[in-house]
Amino acid sequence: MVICVAASAAAQAPGRMATTVDALVTSALFYNGKDVAIRQGFKNTGAWTELEGTARPVFVAPWSLTFSTGG
Numbered sequence: 001m002v003i004c005v006a007a008s009a010a011a012q013a014p015g016r017m018a019t020t021v022d023a024l025v026t027s028a029l030f031y032n033g034k035d036v037a038i039r040q041g042f043k044n045t046g047a048w049t050e051l052e053g054t055a056r057p058v059f060v061a062p063w064s065l066t067f068s069t070g071g
Contacts, residue, residue, distance in 0.1 A: 021054050 016035040024031050024038070041052040042060070051058040 021051055021058060025054070025056065025058065 016037045018037045018039075019031065021038060021040055024036065038051070040054075042049050043052055044050075045059075048059045048061065051060065
């Protein structure tokens with residue numbers, strides 16, 4: 001049992017978490033700065049990507065505009 005716990009504690013956290021658009025809009029501060037995966041249609045509107053089928057406009061920054069915390 002201890003071996004299983006130690007192995008799971010040493011495992012790397014996933015890079016992205018799956019969520020819904022409703023959860024993003026409702027809990028925006030929780031998801032701020034995190035990599036998320038959303039199964040949703042989208043359209044390009046210039047430099048930003050807008051998610052389709054939402055009650056309010058939801059824009060997503062492309063990977064090239066995200067900020068790096070490494071250094």
